[in-house]
Amino acid sequence: MIEVEELSIRFGAATAIREATFTIQPGDRIGVVGESGCGKSMLALSLIGMTPEAARVTGSIRLEGEELAGAPDRLWRRHRARRVSMIFQEPMAALNPLKRIGETVMEPLLVHEGLTRAAARARVLSLFEEVGLPGGRLRQFPHEISGGQRQRVLIALALACNPALLIADEPTTALDATIALRITELLVRLAEERRMALLFISHDLAAIARATRDVMVVYGGDIIERGPTASVLADPAHPYTRGLIAARPRAAASPRGPGERRPRLPTIVGAVPPLAALPAGCRFSGRCPVELPVCAGQRPEAVARTGGGGAICHRLGAESLTA
Amino acid sequence: MAFFIFRRCVGFVLTLLAVSVVVFAVMNILPGDPALTILGLDASEDALAALRAQLGLNDPAPVRYVSWIVNAVQGDLGRSHSFGVPVFGLIGERLGMTVALAVSGMVVTVALALVMGIGAASNHRRFGDWGVMFLSQIGIAMPAFWLSILLVLLFAVKLRWLPPGGFPGWDDPVAAIRALILPTVALALVQSAVLARVTRSSALEVMRLDYVRTARASGFSRQRVLWRHVLPNALAPIVTIVGMQFASVVTGAIVIENVFYLPGLGRLIFQSIANRDLPTVQALVMMFAAIVVAANFIVDILYALIDPRLKGRM
Amino acid sequence: MRRPLPVNLMIGAALAALVLLVAFVSVFWTPYDHAAMNIPAKFQEPGAAHWLGTDQLGRDVVSQLMAAAANSMTVALVAVLIGGSIGVSLGLLASALGGWVEDLVMRVADIGFAFPALLFAIMLAAVFGPSLTNAVLAIAFINIPVFARVARAAANQIWTLDYVTAARAAGIGVFGISRDHVLPNIAAPVIVQATIEFAVAILAEAALSYLGLGAQPPSPSWGRMLAEAQTLIYLAPQLAIYPGLCIMIAVLGFGLLGDGLRDVTDPRLSRVR
Numbered sequence: 001m002i003e004v005e006e007l008s009i010r011f012g013a014a015t016a017i018r019e020a021t022f023t024i025q026p027g028d029r030i031g032v033v034g035e036s037g038c039g040k041s042m043l044a045l046s047l048i049g050m051t052p053e054a055a056r057v058t059g060s061i062r063l064e065g066e067e068l069a070g071a072p073d074r075l076w077r078r079h080r081a082r083r084v085s086m087i088f089q090e091p092m093a094a095l096n097p098l099k100r101i102g103e104t105v106m107e108p109l110l111v112h113e114g115l116t117r118a119a120a121r122a123r124v125l126s127l128f129e130e131v132g133l134p135g136g137r138l139r140q141f142p143h144e145i146s147g148g149q150r151q152r153v154l155i156a157l158a159l160a161c162n163p164a165l166l167i168a169d170e171p172t173t174a175l176d177a178t179i180a181l182r183i184t185e186l187l188v189r190l191a192e193e194r195r196m197a198l199l200f201i202s203h204d205l206a207a208i209a210r211a212t213r214d215v216m217v218v219y220g221g222d223i224i225e226r227g228p229t230a231s232v233l234a235d236p237a238h239p240y241t242r243g244l245i246a247a248r249p250r251a252a253a254s255p256r257g258p259g260e261r262r263p264r265l266p267t268i269v270g271a272v273p274p275l276a277a278l279p280a281g282c283r284f285s286g287r288c289p290v291e292l293p294v295c296a297g298q299r300p301e302a303v304a305r306t307g308g309g310g311a312i313c314h315r316l317g318a319e320s321l322t323a
Numbered sequence: 324m325a326f327f328i329f330r331r332c333v334g335f336v337l338t339l340l341a342v343s344v345v346v347f348a349v350m351n352i353l354p355g356d357p358a359l360t361i362l363g364l365d366a367s368e369d370a371l372a373a374l375r376a377q378l379g380l381n382d383p384a385p386v387r388y389v390s391w392i393v394n395a396v397q398g399d400l401g402r403s404h405s406f407g408v409p410v411f412g413l414i415g416e417r418l419g420m421t422v423a424l425a426v427s428g429m430v431v432t433v434a435l436a437l438v439m440g441i442g443a444a445s446n447h448r449r450f451g452d453w454g455v456m457f458l459s460q461i462g463i464a465m466p467a468f469w470l471s472i473l474l475v476l477l478f479a480v481k482l483r484w485l486p487p488g489g490f491p492g493w494d495d496p497v498a499a500i501r502a503l504i505l506p507t508v509a510l511a512l513v514q515s516a517v518l519a520r521v522t523r524s525s526a527l528e529v530m531r532l533d534y535v536r537t538a539r540a541s542g543f544s545r546q547r548v549l550w551r552h553v554l555p556n557a558l559a560p561i562v563t564i565v566g567m568q569f570a571s572v573v574t575g576a577i578v579i580e581n582v583f584y585l586p587g588l589g590r591l592i593f594q595s596i597a598n599r600d601l602p603t604v605q606a607l608v609m610m611f612a613a614i615v616v617a618a619n620f621i622v623d624i625l626y627a628l629i630d631p632r633l634k635g636r637m
Numbered sequence: 638m639r640r641p642l643p644v645n646l647m648i649g650a651a652l653a654a655l656v657l658l659v660a661f662v663s664v665f666w667t668p669y670d671h672a673a674m675n676i677p678a679k680f681q682e683p684g685a686a687h688w689l690g691t692d693q694l695g696r697d698v699v700s701q702l703m704a705a706a707a708n709s710m711t712v713a714l715v716a717v718l719i720g721g722s723i724g725v726s727l728g729l730l731a732s733a734l735g736g737w738v739e740d741l742v743m744r745v746a747d748i749g750f751a752f753p754a755l756l757f758a759i760m761l762a763a764v765f766g767p768s769l770t771n772a773v774l775a776i777a778f779i780n781i782p783v784f785a786r787v788a789r790a791a792a793n794q795i796w797t798l799d800y801v802t803a804a805r806a807a808g809i810g811v812f813g814i815s816r817d818h819v820l821p822n823i824a825a826p827v828i829v830q831a832t833i834e835f836a837v838a839i840l841a842e843a844a845l846s847y848l849g850l851g852a853q854p855p856s857p858s859w860g861r862m863l864a865e866a867q868t869l870i871y872l873a874p875q876l877a878i879y880p881g882l883c884i885m886i887a888v889l890g891f892g893l894l895g896d897g898l899r900d901v902t903d904p905r906l907s908r909v910r
Contacts, residue, residue, distance in 0.1 A: 048540060073545070080542030088540075093533035098555050098629075107551075108541045157541065341748045349760045464889035466840055466860075468847050469881035472867050476874050487870070574753040581848060582867070593848065596763050604763040608756050616751045 001026055001164055001197065002047065002084075007059035007069065009042050009051060009221075014275035016042040018221045018283075019059065024165060024197050029188065031212035031229060032201045033244070037272050039221040040201050044169045047199070048086050049076025081108045085158035089170035091150035095142035101153045102138030108160045127156040131186060148179035152186070159190065165197040166190075172207055184211050205248050209233055214309070217241050220283030221275065227309020237303075237311040240284045243268040282314065290315055327627060335620040340392075342612045347388045350605045391605075400606040405598035410606045413591065420490065420587030425569075425576045427503060428510035432572065433565060435515035440522025440561075441549050447527060455519060462516025467575050471509040471582040478505060488583040506583045510575050514568055521564045525557040532556075558629055566622030570615040577611070646897025652890025656883075660710040663703035671696065671704040672855045680873050689879055692862075693869055698876065702883055705857040708769075709887065712851075713838035716773050720780025721831050727781065728788025729819060732796060733811040742785060749782035754841045755848075762850045772851035776841045780834055787830045791823035825902040833895035836888045843884045859884050 002024040009017040016039040024030060032040045045051045046061065049068060061069040063079055088094050096104060102124055109120040125135045131152040142150055151171060158166055168187060172180035184207050191198040200211045208215055208229060215229040217238065225238040236242045246266040270287040279285045285295035292314050303316040358374040359366070374380075379387055394401070400410035443455035479487035485505055491498040529535065530553055538552040577589030584590070588607055595603040674694040681691040689698040731742035758775035765771055795801060796819065804814050845851035846860030854861070859880040866876035
């Protein structure tokens with residue numbers, strides 16, 4: 001349905017995404033995981049044609065056969081809401097404060113599908129029911145409802161025109177843990193019921209584990225590892241993925257005896273370098289604990305990983321990672 | 324909400340009273356003898372005394388102030404010396420002209436400013452933006468009366484499309500509208516320069532916000548996003564400036580009427596000054612000041628109506 | 638890192654300097670006596686003898702424009718100085734005393750905003766007859782509330798700073814602190830406002846003189862020149878161009894200079910440009 005080939009997004013000298021290639025099929029639930037600033041939001045925006053004006057998008061993005069990489073806004077506009085929808089991180093600010101939420105969800109139906117107000121209203125009511133909002137909320141303003149409810153409104157808005165792909169950019173980051181969990185479950189249920197593809201972007205591995213079947217790990221603009229979510233999380237091949245999983249806080253990971261000190265959380269050494277200062281070879285060189293001399297200068301090739309998918313790392317081809 | 328409006332109403336009346344005190348003080352208490360001003364230096368003592376008595380100048384100032392206000396509230400604004408008729412009727416005859424000019428000027432101002440301001444914001448840092456900013460800079464620095472003269476020079480003297488001034492009366496609507504085109508444009512071009520800048524910067528603020536991104540992600544056209552989502556949210560500061568500008572449009576109308584020889588209140592003020600017709604000047608100045616205060620009052624109320632978020636808090 | 642000076646500041650400073658220079662020169666020298674009539678030489682085209690020609694009385698246009706510049710600058714300067722010093726004093730007083738004094742001053746300032754300069758000038762002209770002095774007073778009057786607001790807002794910030802608290806602890810009175818510590822530190826916003834009000838005053842003087850409420854003949858004024866030129870618009874349209882251009886250049890210059898100074902002294906306000 002969406003075929004992305006060698007997609008690069010550049011800002012002047014800085015590279016936000018480097019030659020990414022992947023496809024999304026109907027019903028897929030794909031996670032994109034990585035630290036903030038790794039380029040995952042830019043990747044998401046490029047799939048709906050909303051990268052900032054300064055960004056230069058090269059390569060290929062084919063939406064049902066139509067080539068849209070670098071296409072002008074007016075071409076993309078025909079597909080937004082109808083083929084591809086997107087929800088964003090901050091539900092607090094993502095709704096027009098002057099419009100009643102029912103009106104907000106109704107607008108794409110009136111504009112894109114040419115429905116009468118009565119028909120649109122009926123559709124909004126069923127959408128509200130689908131996302132778990134009481135129909136009585138139609139006439140409320142965004143400031144009158146909670147953050148979780150706002151995210152539900154945004155999901156209803158995104159689904160209004162039955163898109164084939166829903167991009168969710170950190171949809172739960174700004175929410176409380178329990179509400180985040182329910183929103184994640186809602187997205188999974190909607191994707192399954194509607195046979196809609198879901199691209200779920202998050203830095204939260206637990207949410208990724210719950211929401212997705214496949215995952216792409218992004219670092220420094222490269223997709224450094226991909227594969228079935230369960231396999232990647234259980235048996236990461238790339239040293240960065242390992243670091244990411246190790247650095248994830250777990251409440252009851254290892255039971256401690258009384259007086260025993262809480263184990264120090266492992267961290268990845270250093271910080272993500274600015275996009276303009278990334279090493280030319282493997283993006284992770286310089287921070288990698290198992291770096292080889294070749295890493296900084298030469299880009300590693302993709303290598304198949306056990307359990308499906310692949311990873312790009314010089315270690316994988318040459319010798320055992322644990323050396 | 325009701326309490327908020329009530330409080331604003333009280334403030335409005337108090338401001339109006341304070342303004343009337345200032346007008347009365349300047350016109351009556353500052354050194355100078357109105358009777359002498361009206362009749363001139365060569366008037367006889369008897370005539371002066373008679374006029375003083377007629378104007379009630381022998382009463383103490385506070386008494387005169389109170390009777391002025393009490394009469395004004397009842398629609399009696401005093402008697403014009405030069406025209407020999409009640410000021411109220413004099414104003415009534417000419418009010419239509421000034422209102423027509425001010426309202427058409429304001430409408431054209433807002434329309435022009437919104438188009439230019441939103442257009443500039445949507446072309447931020449591109450040619451259209453720089454063009455609007457440059458033009459508005461020129462417009463702000465340009466005196467309205469000079470722009471009027473230039474417009475007359477071009478459209479009346481050189482091209483002969485429109486009359487250079489004067490007003491034929493409303494009996495011939497086409498001629499009346501033709502006579503109002505240049506004054507309206509002159510009034511609006513200068514005013515819209517300021518408003519376009521405010522519109523632009525307010526729209527730019529709003530365009531960075533998340534819900535505008537949501538609207539774009541919903542596949543709405545650029546124009547729809549700008550006019551249905553950005554503009555309503557950018558309106559609050561625009562309304563404030565429109566309210567403040569209404570004052571300058573009204574005083575601008577005084578000037579423009581004099582440039583184009585239109586028979587409105589602005590002309591009446593200057594005729595009254597020339598005729599030393601103090602009661603008329605006093606009534607007119609009070610009226611214009613009241614319009615300015617009323618405009619600000621209305622803006623306050625509108626502000627609350629525009630934004631549903633404010634309703635709960637008042 | 639030093640940021641380059643903003644473009645509007647440079648252009649504004651250049652235009653304002655040009656106008657001030659012309660005004661200054663005109664005090665000592667103009668090509669002709671600006672008031673000298675020479676009826677046989679009336680309505681001359683621009684040429685070597687008269688750069689911009691002559692008017693209906695044969696007066697040299699350049700000389701009139703130069704003399705009018707001096708008049709305009711003087712009016713603006715006096716009006717802004719009077720309005721500014723009264724307004725700043727009131728603002729400082731309001732900020733220093735707070736409480737009901739502050740409320741009162743600010744309410745009175747609000748009332749002042751109900752009077753555009755034109756209305757005030759009309760009142761003064763009706764009572765005392767039209768004159769340049771009345772125009773200056775009217776412009777000065779409307780400047781008072783503007784400066785009172787700016788000064789109070791800026792002074793209120795200064796009063797919260799540590800060195801003011803220290804001065805109070807040292808037993809210095811509120812007026813002493815206002816003079817020695819607050820006033821010097823609100824100079825930047827006050828000067829910015831003064832520059833902008835200077836431009837406003839030039840525009841107001843031109844309008845009042847155009848309407849006959851300001852400079853009286855034979856005192857030269859751009860506004861009055863325009864009023865005379867308007868009656869001759871079929872005979873000598875060029876006379877209606879030059880004075881307007883002068884007003885525009887002067888207002889543009891001081892307006893841009895004020896905007897530029899504000900950008901330099903208070904970058905917060907110029908974020909969205």
